[in-house]
Amino acid sequence: MQNGAALRAVEISKRYGSVVSLDSVSLDVHRGECVALIGESGAGKTTLLRCFNRMTDPDQGQVLVDGADVGQMDPIPLRRRVGYVPQDGGLLPHWRVRRNVALVPWLRGLPDQAVLAERALRLVGLEPATFGERWPRDLSGGQRQRVAVARALAAGPDIVLLDEPFGALDAITRADLQTSFLALRAELGLTLLLVTHDLHEALLLADRIAVMREGRIEQIAPAATLRDAPATDYVRELLRRARVAG
Amino acid sequence: MSRLARCALFAATFAAPLPLAAQDRETRPIIVASKPFGESYVLAEMFAQILEARGFRVDRRLGLGATEIAFGALRNGAIDVYPEYTGTGLLAILGERPSSDPLLVFGRVSREFRDRYGVRWLPPLGFQNTYAIAVRRETARRFGLATLSDLARVGPRIRAGLTPDFIGRADGLPGLAKAYGLRLASVRALLPAVKYQALAAGEVDVIDGYSTDGLIARYDLVVLRDDRGFFPPYEAAALVGPALATRMPGAVAALTELSGRLREQEMRELNRRLEVGGEPVAHVASDALQELGLTGPAAGGARPATERRAGVAAYLWEQRGRILDLTARHLLLVAVSLAAAVALALPLGLALERRPAGAESVIRGVGLLQTVPSIALLAFMIPLLGIGVVPALVALFLYSLYPILRNTYTGVRGAAPEAVGAALALGMTPGQVLRYVRLPLAAPVIMAGIRTAAVIDVGTATLAAFIGAGGLGDPIAAGLALSDTRMILSGALPAALLALVVDAGLGAVERRLVPGR
Numbered sequence: 001m002q003n004g005a006a007l008r009a010v011e012i013s014k015r016y017g018s019v020v021s022l023d024s025v026s027l028d029v030h031r032g033e034c035v036a037l038i039g040e041s042g043a044g045k046t047t048l049l050r051c052f053n054r055m056t057d058p059d060q061g062q063v064l065v066d067g068a069d070v071g072q073m074d075p076i077p078l079r080r081r082v083g084y085v086p087q088d089g090g091l092l093p094h095w096r097v098r099r100n101v102a103l104v105p106w107l108r109g110l111p112d113q114a115v116l117a118e119r120a121l122r123l124v125g126l127e128p129a130t131f132g133e134r135w136p137r138d139l140s141g142g143q144r145q146r147v148a149v150a151r152a153l154a155a156g157p158d159i160v161l162l163d164e165p166f167g168a169l170d171a172i173t174r175a176d177l178q179t180s181f182l183a184l185r186a187e188l189g190l191t192l193l194l195v196t197h198d199l200h201e202a203l204l205l206a207d208r209i210a211v212m213r214e215g216r217i218e219q220i221a222p223a224a225t226l227r228d229a230p231a232t233d234y235v236r237e238l239l240r241r242a243r244v245a246g
Numbered sequence: 247m248s249r250l251a252r253c254a255l256f257a258a259t260f261a262a263p264l265p266l267a268a269q270d271r272e273t274r275p276i277i278v279a280s281k282p283f284g285e286s287y288v289l290a291e292m293f294a295q296i297l298e299a300r301g302f303r304v305d306r307r308l309g310l311g312a313t314e315i316a317f318g319a320l321r322n323g324a325i326d327v328y329p330e331y332t333g334t335g336l337l338a339i340l341g342e343r344p345s346s347d348p349l350l351v352f353g354r355v356s357r358e359f360r361d362r363y364g365v366r367w368l369p370p371l372g373f374q375n376t377y378a379i380a381v382r383r384e385t386a387r388r389f390g391l392a393t394l395s396d397l398a399r400v401g402p403r404i405r406a407g408l409t410p411d412f413i414g415r416a417d418g419l420p421g422l423a424k425a426y427g428l429r430l431a432s433v434r435a436l437l438p439a440v441k442y443q444a445l446a447a448g449e450v451d452v453i454d455g456y457s458t459d460g461l462i463a464r465y466d467l468v469v470l471r472d473d474r475g476f477f478p479p480y481e482a483a484a485l486v487g488p489a490l491a492t493r494m495p496g497a498v499a500a501l502t503e504l505s506g507r508l509r510e511q512e513m514r515e516l517n518r519r520l521e522v523g524g525e526p527v528a529h530v531a532s533d534a535l536q537e538l539g540l541t542g543p544a545a546g547g548a549r550p551a552t553e554r555r556a557g558v559a560a561y562l563w564e565q566r567g568r569i570l571d572l573t574a575r576h577l578l579l580v581a582v583s584l585a586a587a588v589a590l591a592l593p594l595g596l597a598l599e600r601r602p603a604g605a606e607s608v609i610r611g612v613g614l615l616q617t618v619p620s621i622a623l624l625a626f627m628i629p630l631l632g633i634g635v636v637p638a639l640v641a642l643f644l645y646s647l648y649p650i651l652r653n654t655y656t657g658v659r660g661a662a663p664e665a666v667g668a669a670l671a672l673g674m675t676p677g678q679v680l681r682y683v684r685l686p687l688a689a690p691v692i693m694a695g696i697r698t699a700a701v702i703d704v705g706t707a708t709l710a711a712f713i714g715a716g717g718l719g720d721p722i723a724a725g726l727a728l729s730d731t732r733m734i735l736s737g738a739l740p741a742a743l744l745a746l747v748v749d750a751g752l753g754a755v756e757r758r759l760v761p762g763r
Contacts, residue, residue, distance in 0.1 A: 050671075053671055055670065055671050076673050076675055077673070078673075079670075079671060079672060079673035080672070080673030081673075084668070084671045084672055086664065086667065086668050086671065088664045089664070089668075090664045090665055090667060090668025090669075090671075091665065091668070092662075092665050092668075092669065092682075092683055093662055093665060093687065094686050094687060103669075103672055104672055104673065107672070107673050107674060107678075108673075148668075151672070152672075
């Protein structure tokens, strides 16, 4: 909150045919903050996330990254500047781990791509000498997600978009990765936008949580506020169910 | 091999048979052709030898596809002369009603062919080769068959195996059925090359043959008499193309020396020597010309004894030089057409990936080409491209497109969507995604398409023989026409081997392109 919004959406709407995916959504993510988007499938979480690297363009409204309107930007440099971790890792199966991690430094033509890749691998707890020459198919699911995180971080972005990054992992591996991720976040001071359907993950990782439903944000607030002063019945119900489940 | 050497080899292999339109008409060789059956081979070889004996240069294109292809090539000037039958000219080419008077038929075709096509019928050779409806001797005895009327009586108990030609034409089955009130238990379409074996093996009970077929004697068949005079006269004659007819009177005169000289009995004997005795066409033809007093003793002196009964292996070994040449030519046909198909279909498949809206219709359009029967495709191309290597290459090229295009498109479309999505989201341009992600991931599927096309090509290229393009189809077509199994195998075995080798070679290329997988 100290430096203004790193990511900002102003009344953006997006429809796919007759389906309204985003309905006049506004959102600010402050520099160094982690905001989690939570909600059911089809609530618009991923669509909102993808507006920030222009994998999706809204029909209406404005999207700003570091104060600049992304609608006016070439999407390619924007994407190379913003880190991205998809749910399924999305590693290139025909590239070894080291080359996968060096992808963005290579695309940006940075010097010392190998050094950047090794540093990123160490950040996520993978020893380059052990893992650098492996094929993605030879890694466990957790290792693959770590490599995906390393790939997002290798070029040293300030902003990282995460689309259910740990969603496909088993509970123990997930907890393990969440812990490493917390440490990383503290170390790097990243601005993060995180899509998840797991309220506990949101509670653990995020400073604020945006509850989405049917293309709208029902409420955006720190976890304690959501619990103590839910803005809608939907939010109250969501937290009640999570407590029961937890 | 260096690029230059390859080019030279290519030129040397293909230059000779290309259409010689640009060359001086007076000095080019006379192109003598035949249709793909034994008698046509013998007659064409006799034409060729008498022309050579009178000092003309001759280029042989024996065994061209069928009537449409041979006549199409003649009209077009791609060949100069081939043996044809007046009845075929009247019914199959002019599409007129049959007539039973040989003189009237000859007069009609010679006038019409001159006026319509500038093509000339030389005076008939002297014998007729009309349809012969034949049954096994045992069948004839069991049902008491001597005439076609007898056959009509027991028709519902008889299974027929007829050439597709005969089934379709007015002077074939439809007319016959009407004239005799014939109804058959079943009719199967059989190619000329297999119908005698099928009859002998009891797969069918009746076939259509030709009255001068040597195989009628070989299989001890009974020819049923045409007691109602249904079949029109089929007088054999040399059919001469426009260029030869107008510009080389000497050659026409040489061919006319054969007119009226061959009796049906003699022709059947020549066919028997060829089809049953297994003697080479050239020997049979040269003996016939000598007996007619048209040429002197064979120039070559003593002939090597032809041992029909020698084993396949011995025959293949004896023919190894020729087989090697044919294989090299076959491989060139496949390599050139496949390379051209890859050069078009691969970029097209990649381009369609960027415009998926229209992609399916384009690919289906190309797929339609695949459904055109190869002989039909070759026949369609004669008016445009003549005969020989060029239309064969075009046909093989067209047949290769679909598997390569389909696999390229499917491969790049289907390549690991999550990897493609991540690559885009991390800032690869669409071009980079194609080059570094989609293409390498699709490589095995694309290579599978190319390998499929290559193997199909090796097989289809054997049909190139029917339009005079050479290759391993030559001995297959000739062997089928002359019912010489060893000759068929001398083309079919190397072709099969070549398919395996080509597939394995492309497999090695694939392993180099797609390492670590």
